[in-house]
Amino acid sequence: xxxxxxxxxxxxxxxxxxxxxxxxxxxxxxxxxxxxxxxxxxxxxxxxxxxxxxxxxxxxxxxxxxxxxxxxxxxxxxxxxxxxxxxxxxxxxxxxxxxxxxxxxxxxxxxxxxxxxxxxxxxxxxxxxxxxxxxxxxxxxxxxxxxxxxxxxxxxxxxxxxxxxxxxxxxxxxxxxxxxxxxxxxxxxxxxxxxxxxxxxxxxxxxxxxxxxxxxxxxxxxxxxxxxxxxxxxxxxxxxxxxxxxxxxxxxxxxxxxxxxxxxxxxxxxxxxxxxxxxxxxxxxxxxxxxxxxxxxxxxxxxxxxxxxxxxxxxxxxxxxxxxxxxxxxxxxxxxxxxxxxxxxxxxxxxxxxxxxxxxxxxxxxxxxxxxxxxxxxxxxxxxxxxxxxxxxxxxxxxxxxxxxxxxxxxxxxxx
Numbered sequence: 001x002x003x004x005x006x007x008x009x010x011x012x013x014x015x016x017x018x019x020x021x022x023x024x025x026x027x028x029x030x031x032x033x034x035x036x037x038x039x040x041x042x043x044x045x046x047x048x049x050x051x052x053x054x055x056x057x058x059x060x061x062x063x064x065x066x067x068x069x070x071x072x073x074x075x076x077x078x079x080x081x082x083x084x085x086x087x088x089x090x091x092x093x094x095x096x097x098x099x100x101x102x103x104x105x106x107x108x109x110x111x112x113x114x115x116x117x118x119x120x121x122x123x124x125x126x127x128x129x130x131x132x133x134x135x136x137x138x139x140x141x142x143x144x145x146x147x148x149x150x151x152x153x154x155x156x157x158x159x160x161x162x163x164x165x166x167x168x169x170x171x172x173x174x175x176x177x178x179x180x181x182x183x184x185x186x187x188x189x190x191x192x193x194x195x196x197x198x199x200x201x202x203x204x205x206x207x208x209x210x211x212x213x214x215x216x217x218x219x220x221x222x223x224x225x226x227x228x229x230x231x232x233x234x235x236x237x238x239x240x241x242x243x244x245x246x247x248x249x250x251x252x253x254x255x256x257x258x259x260x261x262x263x264x265x266x267x268x269x270x271x272x273x274x275x276x277x278x279x280x281x282x283x284x285x286x287x288x289x290x291x292x293x294x295x296x297x298x299x300x301x302x303x304x305x306x307x308x309x310x311x312x313x314x315x316x317x318x319x320x321x322x323x324x325x326x327x328x329x330x331x332x333x334x335x336x337x338x339x340x341x342x343x344x345x346x347x348x349x350x351x352x353x354x355x356x357x358x359x360x361x362x363x364x365x366x367x368x369x370x371x372x373x374x375x376x377x378x379x380x381x382x383x384x385x386x387x388x389x390x391x392x393x394x395x396x397x398x399x400x401x402x403x404x405x406x407x408x409x410x411x412x413x414x415x416x
Contacts, residue, residue, distance in 0.1 A: 025159070029151035033162050035208025036144035039101055041166030042201030043139035044081065044108055047194050048132065049369075050171040050278065051178055053254040054271060057261060058187040059125065067258065069122050071377030073129040074254055078370020080133035081140065082363035088138045089359025097143035098205050104138030105201035111136055112198055116191030139201060140366075141167075142359050145342040147209050149354060154293075156346065161289015161339045165282050168335060172278025175257075179271030226353035230360070234348060234408065239361055241403035242341055243368040245301065248396030249308045249333045250365075251372020252389075253277070256330065259386045263320035273323050280331025288339045292410070297344050302404035304336035309397035316390035333397075341365060347410045 026033070040046060052074060059065040088100055111132035119125045144163060152159040174197070182190040229235050252259075256277065260270040288300050311329030314322050345358045376389045383389075 025152050025155050029148075029159075031208045032147050032151045033159050035204035036148050036163040037166035037169075039105070039139075039166065039201055039204035039209075040141045040144045040163060041168075041170035042197055042204075043101075043105065043141070043144075044132070044136045045140055046167040046170035047108065047112075047174070047198055048077065048136075049253060050274070051175055051194060052129075053257040053274070054175060054178055054182060054267075055187050055190065056258045057267070058182060059119070062187065063119065063121055063125060065122055065125065066381060067255075067377035068374070068381050069126070069377075070254075071251075071374035073126040075370040075374040076126060076130040077133035078366045080130045081137045082367040082370070084134050084137035085140065085142060085359040085363040085366075086356060088140070089142055089355035089357075091355075092143050092146055092359075093353060093355035097147050097209055100138035101143045101205040101209070102202050104136050104140070104143075105198055105205070108132065108136035108139045108201070109195045109198035112191045112195035116188040116195070119188075119191075136198075139198070140362065141342070142355065142362060143205075144209075145358060146355050149342065149346045149351060157292030157297075157339065157343050158286070158289045160342050161285040161287075161292075161335075164285040164289075164335065164339055168278050168281035168285055168331070170278070171281055171331075171334075172275050175271045175274045175278070176268075179267055183267055225350075226356045229349045229353060229357050235357070235360075237403070237407060238344060238348065239364045241298075241301070241400060241407060242337065242361060242365045244396055244400035244403060245305055245333070245337060246365045246368035247372055248305070248393050248400055249312075249330060249372075250369030251374075251376045252312070252330060252393060253334070253369075254373045255376050255380070255386070255389075256327070260320055260323055262386070265320065265323075273327055276324055276327035277331040277334070280328040281335040282331075284332040284335030285339055288336045289343075292339060292343050297340050297347070297410040298404045298407040301336055301340050302401045304333045305397045305401040305404065308333040309394040309401070312390045312394040312397070316387045316394075337365065344407075344410060348408075 052070075056065065056067070056070050059070070088104075091100055111128065114128050114131075115125070119128065141164070145160060148159050148163050149156060174194075178190055178193060181193050257267075257270045257274050260273055261267065265273070284304075288304075291300055308329045311322075311326045315326040341361050342358055345361050346354055349357045376386075376393075379389045379392070380386055
């Protein structure tokens with residue numbers, strides 16, 4: 001079969017789990033992990049995904065934004081992001097991570113300023129969200145995970161997990177603070193607050209990633225290596241698995257706060273419950289990252305899908321009193337995804353074309369994640385509640401569960 005001739009799994013055969021080797025890697029490269037964690041948390045994944053739902057009620061009153069329109073705007077943002085990511089990934093493969101991550105952070109800050117200053121109608125809001133997805137795409141994790149993967153091998157899973165803690169911290173800390181800002185000063189100031197945080201995202205690349213540049217001697221082979229990877233059945237199966245996972249749970253993230261507010265919770269209480277998602281993300285990313293180095297990554301993804309599916313069913317049948325359980329399960333799924341896309345991509349396909357391979361995988365994931373809020377919003381507007389949407393989420397996660405179990409092993413696997 002054609003897939004067996006691919007330059008796939010070159011690092012699985014070299015995998016070494018010796019604790020001393022892992023400690024040495026962290027001793028040498030901890031500044032890269034720290035900088036990547038902060039940069040990811042202050043990028044588009046940490047600031048837009050977890051906070052856009054906090055503005056829905058206020059925008060509903062100010063410009064007449066419906067849940068369907070909110071979901072459509074979020075989908076357009078992720079569609080633009082997905083279209084831009086392969087270009088960003090290629091640039092990173094050939095030129096390094098500093099320039100794209102810095103420019104992406106600046107673009108994200110400008111986008112939030114524009115949302116606060118110029119949002120006077122639904123059409124303007126939708127257009128600005130799409131522009132943020134397009135121009136701030138380089139602030140996504142693709143550059144930061146490339147830097148970490150280039151510096152780690154034996155402890156790569158744990159390093160990626162620690163990198164993604166930045167997004168978890170942002171999800172845990174920023175929504176409650178932003179909820180207070182919006183309640184006290186209004187939604188426009190809330191967007192300006194996010195712009196200031198995004199601008200701080202330039203510092204990690206300026207300080208901690210300056211030494212991480214690609215090896216020029218690898219550049220001529222990267223195009224042909226990625227063409228082989230892209231044609232492989234394994235590449236397509238991984239894309240489908242993560243996309244189904246995203247379609248099943250990611251749409252509930254921006255709808256989580258509106259769902260709780262519809263159930264009667266105050267803005268502050270709903271924001272605090274959303275912060276629980278971030279706490280779960282933090283814990284799951286460390287645990288999943290560590291487990292990925294010693295067990296099978298696809299099994300971890302399947303377990304996360306099962307947990308999240310059961311939580312959706314519980315929330316649909318039991319109501320908002322189970323919101324904490326649902327928040328923890330959503331955070332577990334989000335933490336698992338962020339670790340395992342990068343980990344499985346580099347273990348299956350290597351580093352030579354990682355930027356493009358990861359960008360395609362992540363683009364497909366976020367495209368499905370962006371479609372989630374749209375179809376959920378549409379279903380909520382049609383049915384008048386979130387029960388049916390939660391049950392559909394559980395069904396989609398069950399499909400993802402089966403797909404992950406069909407993926408090959410990531411440890412101790414020989415090329416056949």
